[in-house]
Structures are given as structure tokens and as C-alpha cells.
Amino acid sequence: MDSGLFSLQAKTGPLSRDLLLEPSKFGLGKLPFKSTPDFATRMVCGYCSIGCGLIGHLKNGQAVGLSPATEYPVNMGMACPKGWEALEVLQAPDRAKAPLLRNKISGILEPCTWHEALTSFSERFKGIQNKYGNDAVAFLSTGQIVTEEMAFLGALAKFGMGILDGDGNTRQCMATSAVAYKQSFGFDAPPYSYSDLELSDVVFLIGSNMAIAHPILWERVLRNPNNTKILVVDPRKTETAMAATSHLPILPKSDLVFLYCLAQVLIENDWVDSEYIQSATHGYEEFAAFVKPFTPESQSHLIGLTPEVIREVVKIIHEGKSVSFWWTMGVNQSHEGTRTAQAIINLALMTGNMGRPGTGANSITGQCNAMGSRLFSNTTNLLGGHDFLNEGHRQKIADLLGIDASRIPTRNSLSYHEIIQQIEKGKIKGLWIIATNPAHSWIEKNALFRAFQGLDFLVVQDMYHSTETAQMADLVLPAAGWGEKDGTFINSERRIGLVKKIAKAPGHALADFSIFNLIANYWGCADLFKEWKDPESVFQILKKISVGQPCDFSGIKDYLMLEEQMGIQWPFSQADATLGPPLVSRRLFEDRRFFNEDGKARFIFESPRAPLEIPDLDFPFWLLTGRGAASQWHTQTRTGKSQVLNKLSPKSIYAEINYQDAKDLGIAPGTKVRVTTRRGSLVANTSISHSIQKGQVYLPMHYVETNCLTLAQFDPYSKQPSYKACAVKLEPVRPE
Numbered sequence: 150m151d152s153g154l155f156s157l158q159a160k161t162g163p164l165s166r167d168l169l170l171e172p173s174k175f176g177l178g179k180l181p182f183k184s185t186p187d188f189a190t191r192m193v194c195g196y197c198s199i200g201c202g203l204i205g206h207l208k209n210g211q212a213v214g215l216s217p218a219t220e221y222p223v224n225m226g227m228a229c230p231k232g233w234e235a236l237e238v239l240q241a242p243d244r245a246k247a248p249l250l251r252n253k254i255s256g257i258l259e260p261c262t263w264h265e266a267l268t269s270f271s272e273r274f275k276g277i278q279n280k281y282g283n284d285a286v287a288f289l290s291t292g293q294i295v296t297e298e299m300a301f302l303g304a305l306a307k308f309g310m311g312i313l314d315g316d317g318n319t320r321q322c323m324a325t326s327a328v329a330y331k332q333s334f335g336f337d338a339p340p341y342s343y344s345d346l347e348l349s350d351v352v353f354l355i356g357s358n359m360a361i362a363h364p365i366l367w368e369r370v371l372r373n374p375n376n377t378k379i380l381v382v383d384p385r386k387t388e389t390a391m392a393a394t395s396h397l398p399i400l401p402k403s404d405l406v407f408l409y410c411l412a413q414v415l416i417e418n419d420w421v422d423s424e425y426i427q428s429a430t431h432g433y434e435e436f437a438a439f440v441k442p443f444t445p446e447s448q449s450h451l452i453g454l455t456p457e458v459i460r461e462v463v464k465i466i467h468e469g470k471s472v473s474f475w476w477t478m479g480v481n482q483s484h485e486g487t488r489t490a491q492a493i494i495n496l497a498l499m500t501g502n503m504g505r506p507g508t509g510a511n512s513i514t515g516q517c518n519a520m521g522s523r524l525f526s527n528t529t530n531l532l533g534g535h536d537f538l539n540e541g542h543r544q545k546i547a548d549l550l551g552i553d554a555s556r557i558p559t560r561n562s563l564s565y566h567e568i569i570q571q572i573e574k575g576k577i578k579g580l581w582i583i584a585t586n587p588a589h590s591w592i593e594k595n596a597l598f599r600a601f602q603g604l605d606f607l608v609v610q611d612m613y614h615s616t617e618t619a620q621m622a623d624l625v626l627p628a629a630g631w632g633e634k635d636g637t638f639i640n641s642e643r644r645i646g647l648v649k650k651i652a653k654a655p656g657h658a659l660a661d662f663s664i665f666n667l668i669a670n671y672w673g674c675a676d677l678f679k680e681w682k683d684p685e686s687v688f689q690i691l692k693k694i695s696v697g698q699p700c701d702f703s704g705i706k707d708y709l710m711l712e713e714q715m716g717i718q719w720p721f722s723q724a725d726a727t728l729g730p731p732l733v734s735r736r737l738f739e740d741r742r743f744f745n746e747d748g749k750a751r752f753i754f755e756s757p758r759a760p761l762e763i764p765d766l767d768f769p770f771w772l773l774t775g776r777g778a779a780s781q782w783h784t785q786t787r788t789g790k791s792q793v794l795n796k797l798s799p800k801s802i803y804a805e806i807n808y809q810d811a812k813d814l815g816i817a818p819g820t821k822v823r824v825t826t827r828r829g830s831l832v833a834n835t836s837i838s839h840s841i842q843k844g845q846v847y848l849p850m851h852y853v854e855t856n857c858l859t860l861a862q863f864d865p866y867s868k869q870p871s872y873k874a875c876a877v878k879l880e881p882v883r884p885e
């Protein structure tokens with residue numbers, strides 16, 4: 150079966166290996182492979198976390214086209230439209246080609262030299278720190294730059310510039326999974342390989358619209374030869390749900406109750422793997438006692454599924470030989486996301502669906518390098534999954550980097566929303582934003598706008614000067630994008646893959662790596678980064694940092710080895726390397742040993758709670774938000790520049806409304822609807838459909854208006870925003 154809708158198979162045959170294996174030269178500002186101007190080279194895609202292999206085709210030293218890599222173990226010759234079109238968006242006229250500094254008199258952003266920009270950067274931020282303290286400057290980073298840049302930024306900001314608070318857009322996205330894994334497994338470690346999707350006989354997807362958000366993974370589900378049962382838990386009948394064997398349209402934010410019911414029925418029927426529980430886990434007895442009251446009969450009204458359906462789901466899980474559980478934002482973006490993710494982990498543990506082919510409690514990451522950010526951004530964790538609060542860890546990192554340990558902060562960073570709160574309170578006066586566009590993507594963003602008004606100095610480092618956030622900046626630093634620089638990304642299955650420079654960034658734009666290098670010089674802390682010469686030398690430093698950690702990848706010799714092996718999953722230690730080349734696909738916990746001190750995984754649970762806002766008489770509908778089309782990426786700064794991609798999705802905002810609700814409210818097809826929350830209001834085109842349940846509305850996140858409506862509410866453990874639930878009202882808009 151091939152959905153055909155979402156991905157396109159490469160027509161080209163495999164390229165000869167020697168063309169692919171030519172080692173790259175990683176000089177700044179130079180194209181690699183200068184001596185052979187016509188060639189093809191393999192690299193990973195720069196959009197989503199699947200990390201498909203793409204072939205860049207060059208003529209006269211210039212990239213002229215991309216095609217999916219047929220032999221890459223991730224995508225096997227498939228790519229979605231974003232990947233095929235990734236070169237197009239580099240050419241857009243609104244690329245930031247020179248630094249821009251806001252003229253204090255006219256208030257206009259005007260081009261300036263790099264020298265002026267970097268002088269201003271250092272003087273203004275140092276001025277703020279001198280006047281108000283080091284913690285008056287903060288940064289917000291991303292899951293979309295290479296790991297080497299991510300680490301450079303985190304080290305420069307925290308060890309070089311004395312900044313204490315920095316967070317990333319991964320807070321909006323993966324924080325819940327990271328915390329859930331850390332608490333349950335002892336380390337932030339997604340356990341699976343993509344091949345598990347092809348080996349399961351039950352694929353259980355919770356809050357994931359895989360056909361749209363991870364289209365090539367969806368293709369891999371469809372390649373599964375086991376007559377697989379595909380269960381999709383999503384309030385909406387998404388593209389994924391439509392192709393599933395069962396769609397379970399639960400009520401928004403009832404996941405935790407639902408998952409506890411599943412656990413209760415498994416226990417009631419004695420359908421648990423006692424031997425696995427005994428040997429590999431801790432806390433089961435308490436968990437079993439806790440879920441006892443969660444009978445389907447007593448809870449079904451909260452879930453919106455009948456007790457019979459809930460029991461049927463449990464039967465499918467029980468009868469499955471290899472059950473894999475996968476979740477994404479429908480779980481993570483919730484007021485109780487961490488406990489929900491752990492309720493999924495608990496199901497996998499209690500049924501022994503862990504560490505075997507086709508199993509696992511598997512969080513699918515979002516951005517191309519969210520996994521790199523989780524390990525090396527130096528925001529929530531000290532580099533390499535270490536702990537800022539642990540003196541031994543601080544000393545270890547200081548020794549490895551040859552810096553004084555007193556340079557390493559002894560407290561954890563504030564989280565994203567706490568940083569914004571501090572800005573609003575006037576405590577943080579300077580902010581540096583790198584490769585994220587919060588003026589579009591942040592939850593309840595009117596509060597963010599209010600906060601940003603109070604900043605003394607806002608620096609935005611982006612590929613485009615036109616983003617909503619760059620337009621608010623005092624200084625815009627023009628960055629090269631994917632395809633214009635070298636480094637590595639880590640994909641959802643922990644595979645470290647290469648990114649290469651195949652095109653020259655326009656004008657004076659520079660790789661983020663070079664920008665950090667220049668900043669270190671202007672700030673006067675370049676001495677600390679003498680060894681950080683280029684991405685590959687940083688890769689070597691990160692390898693050393695990873696030694697002894699669960700993510701140890703010190704067995705990877707260099708970039709050439711990554712090239713030859715077509716990406717390598719962590720862990721791959723020096724000891725592993727002595728046994729030979731890495732296997733193409735590896736999963737964690739095959740030996741039933743987890744990363745907690747006693748080697749056991751934890752059952753973690755808590756009573757479900759209601760979200761802050763639920764529909765009422767004034768605002769009677771649930772608002773859900775998320776991805777729209779496979780061709781749309783987030784705030785559309787990139788995908789919005791491709792003519793082809795623009796044809797594949799609606800240009801203006803649209804609201805999906807149930808046909809019965811539309812009828813009741815007098816909203817006709819082809820008309821507009823007003824969607825209002827307690828925080829704001831927008832007018833959208835109507836998309837009347839059966840795919841959304843009565844009493845619910847869906848707005849894609851790709852339109853700038855959407856987050857004027859969302860409600861700032863956060864999971865207490867991961868501090869991740871709950872983007873997917875608040876209360877709205879709908880009104881027809883009469884044509885003028």
C-alpha cells in the first residue's frame with residue numbers, strides 16, 4: 150500500500166558511491182569540492198526530525214537540484230515535498246543579506262557592516278549586563294541549527310558571555326518527552342529505530358498526525374508486511390486516522406484517563422508481563438493500586454469512547470506480539486503532558502513491549518535537530534546531558550574544555566515562559582533569538598508582544614529579515630541556512646547525520662557557526678574557543694564530552710565515517726567501535742537495563758487534572774491547533790517561499806468546523822467564521838468537514854493569527870506550552 154499522496158519516490162537510480170564519498174572541505178565561505186564542480190553529494194534534510202537522506206546535485210560548483218537518496222536507511226528513496234523543494238527557499242528575495250541595525254531616530258532597520266553589527270551586539274549586551282547584572286541578558290534558541298552550532302552557542306553564551314538563562318523552541322515541542330524519559334528511564338533516550346515501525350503487529354499512534362507531520366515514517370508504517378493493526382488516538386479524523394485500522398476519537402485532553410483505563414483493564418485480565426515487570430521495572434505495585442478505580446465503565450464519559458471500545462483496544466494490545474506506542478504533540482503539548490507520556494511508557498513496560506523488535510514507548514521528535522538540541526544546546530542540561538547542579542559534572546566539562554569551572558552556571562536556566570515573564574517584569578532587558586520565530590509561534594503571543602516592548606535590545610539571527618520576530622529586532626544578524634553550511638543533525642531514532650554546504654549564502658550572510666566565532670572575538674572571549682575552529686573540530690570536542698554518557702558516540706571517528714555509514718545512531722562508544730562498524734539499525738534496552746542507578750525503569754503516575762480552560766456557555770467549543778499540510782513548515786518563513794509548496798496548501802487561515810455545528814450556527818461553505826477566545830479574535834475561511842468532532846474547531850499553526858487565541862498554560866514538569874486546548878466561540882461572518 151502506498152498513500153501516494155504525501156511522498157514522492159525518487160526516479161533516479163543509486164549514485165555511484167565514489168561520487169558520494171568524496172570528503173568535504175569545510176572552509177568557511179568556500180564551497181566544498183571546489184576541484185570537482187559537477188558532482189552529487191548526500192546530506193540529511195533540514196526540516197523534520199525524520200532526517201531523510203537527500204542528494205544535492207551540483208553543476209559548476211552550484212547546487213542545481215535535490216533528490217531523495219535511494220540507499221539511505223531512513224527514507225529509502227522517498228522524500229516529502231518540503232525536502233524536494235528545500236533549495237528553492239534559499240533564493241527568496243527577503244533573505245537577510247547584510248546585518249540590519251535599527252536607526253534610533255527614524256526607527257527603521259538599516260543595513261550595516263558586520264563590524265558595526267558586532268560592535269553594537271557586544272556594547273549593548275555588555276552595557277545591560279554591567280548596569281543590571283549578567284542575568285539581564287538571555288537567549289532563545291532552536292532545534293534547527295547543526296549540533297556543532299548549537300553547542301557553540303550554548304558554550305559561548307553561558308561560559309563566555311556570562312548569560313545564565315537560555316532556552317529553545319524545543320520547549321514548545323519536545324520538553325515533555327525529554328522530562329518523561331529522564332524520569333522513567335534515567336536519561337532522555339528515545340529507545341527505537343524506525344525499522345520498528347515495520348516490525349510491529351500493532352502500531353499505536355497517540356496525538357500524532359504522522360501522514361502529515363512525518364510523512365516518510367508513515368510510508369514506513371504502510372510498508373509493514375505484518376497485516377498490522379494501526380490505532381490512531383486523536384480527537385480529529387486526521388489523514389492518519391482515515392488510513393488507520395481504528396480511529397479512537399477521544400475527547401481533547403482525556404488521554405491520561407484513557408491510558409490509565411487501558412492499564413487497569415490489562416491488570417484486571419492479568420494480561421501483563423510479570424516476568425518483565427519483575428526484572429526490569431520499579432514501582433509497579435503502587436501503579437497497579439493507583440489505576441484500580443479507572444474502569445472503562447466509570448470513566449468512559451470523560452473519554453468519549455464506549456467501555457466496549459476501550460476494552461477492545463486493550464484486547465488488541467494484549468493479542469499483539471510486538472506492540473509499538475508512538476506519540477507526538479497531541480501528548481506533549483498538554484497541561485499534563487509529562488504524566489501522559491509516562492502513562493504510555495507504563496503500558497509498554499507492563500506488557501513487556503520494550504527492547505524487542507517492533508516495540509517501544511516512542512516519542513517522535515519534531516525539528517531536524519531537536520535531538521541535538523536536547524543533548525548539546527547547553528540550555529536545560531549542561532553539554533552532553535550533564536547537570537548544571539552537579540559539581541562533578543561542571544568540573545568534568547570544564548576540564549574537557551580547558552576552562553575554569555567557575556565559568557559554568559551553578560543553577561538551571563529559567564524556562565522559556567519564565568524568561569518571558571522576567572522580560573515582562575523588566576528584569577531581563579536584552580534578548581538574543583536564534584533560528585526561531587516566537588512572534589508567530591509562541592503561545593498566547595500577545596503577552597510576548599507586550600513583554601518585548603520593554604526590551605532595551607533585541608537581536609534576531611535568522612535567514613530572513615522579514616520574519617515577524619526579525620521585524621521587531623534592534624539588530625538582525627543574517628544567517629546562512631540549511632544547505633549553506635556544514636555540521637550534523639541527530640534525528641528521531643538517534644541517528645547522527647551529515648549536513649553539507651552545497652550553496653553559497655547570499656550577500657554577507659554567514660553560517661551561525663561563523664557568527665558565534667565572530668561574537669566570541671568581539672566579546673573578548675575567543676581564547677576559550679581556540680579549539681572550536683570549524684564544525685568538525687567541535688564534533689571532536691562533543692565526542693569527548695559524550696564519553697561515559699548514555700549518548701556516548703566517541704566511536705564515530707569523523708565526518709567521513711558518518712558519510713560512509715550513512716549516519717550512525719548513538720550510542721556508539723569506542724568499545725563498540727572495536728567490534729566493527731555499527732549496525733544500520735539499533736534499539737535501546739534490549740538487555741532490559743535502563744539508565745537509572747538500579748538499572749530499572751520507573752512507573753510514574755499522578756491523578757489526572759482538568760485543563761485551565763474548558764468549553765462553557767460563553768466559549769462553547771474546544772480549539773485544537775497543530776500542523777496543516779505536509780508542504781507547510783511552522784511559521785512558513787521557508788516553505789512559504791516555494792511556489793510549488795504554496796500551491797499545496799491554503800494561503801490564508803482556515804478553521805475546520807464540524808458540519809453539524811456549521812449548520813446550527815448558520816455558517817455556510819465558502820464563507821468566513823469569526824473565532825474568539827478570552828484573549829483575542831480572528832476571522833478565518835471555513836472548512837466544513839466530518840473530520841472534526843462536533844464541539845471542536847481546528848486551526849493550523851502555520852498562520853500568524855492562530856497564537857493570538859491560544860492560552861498560556863504549561864505542564865508543571867516540562868514547562869511545555871499546552872497549545873492544543875482552549876475554549877472558543879464561533880460566529881458566522883456575513884459577506885459585506
Ligand SMILES: Nc1nc2c(c(=O)[nH]1)N[C@H]1C(S)=C(S)[C@@H](COP(=O)(O)OP(=O)(O)OC[C@H]3O[C@@H](n4cnc5c(=O)[nH]c(N)nc54)[C@H](O)[C@@H]3O)O[C@H]1N2
Pocket residue numbers: 197198322355356357358359361362363382383384385387400401402403404477478479480514515516773774775776777778779780781782783873
Ligand atoms: N508538514 C509538517 N511536518 C512537520 C512540522 C510542520 O510544521 N509541518 N513540524 C515538525 C514538528 S517541530 C513537530 S513537533 C511535529 C508535530 O507532529 P504532530 O504532533 O503529529 O502534529 P500536530 O498536528 O501538531 O499534532 C498531532 C495531532 O494531535 C492532535 N491532538 C490535539 N489535541 C489532542 C489531544 O488532547 N489528544 C490527542 N491524542 N491528540 C490531540 C491534533 O488533532 C493533531 O492531529 O511535526 C514535525 N513535522
Ligand SMILES: Nc1nc2c(c(=O)[nH]1)N[C@H]1C(S)=C(S)[C@@H](COP(=O)(O)OP(=O)(O)OC[C@H]3O[C@@H](n4cnc5c(=O)[nH]c(N)nc54)[C@H](O)[C@@H]3O)O[C@H]1N2
Pocket residue numbers: 293294318319321322478482515516583584585586587589590591592610611612613616628629630631661774775776782783784785786787850855856859872
Ligand atoms: N498554536 C500552535 N503553536 C505552535 C505549535 C502548535 O502545534 N500549535 N507547535 C509548536 C512547535 S512543536 C514548534 S517546534 C514551534 C516552531 O516554532 P518556530 O521555531 O518559531 O518556527 P519556525 O518557522 O521553524 O522558525 C524557525 C526560524 O529559524 C529560521 N532559520 C531556519 N534555519 C536557520 C538557520 O540555519 N540559522 C538561523 N539563524 N535561522 C534559521 C527560519 O527562517 C525561521 O524564522 O512552534 C510551536 N507553536
Ligand code: SF4
Pocket residue numbers: 194195196197198199200201224227228229230231232233363364365
Ligand atoms: S521534511 Fe521530513 S519527511 Fe520531508 S524530506 Fe525532509 S526529513 Fe523527509
Ligand SMILES: [Mo]
Pocket residue numbers: 321322323515516
Ligand atoms: Mo515541534
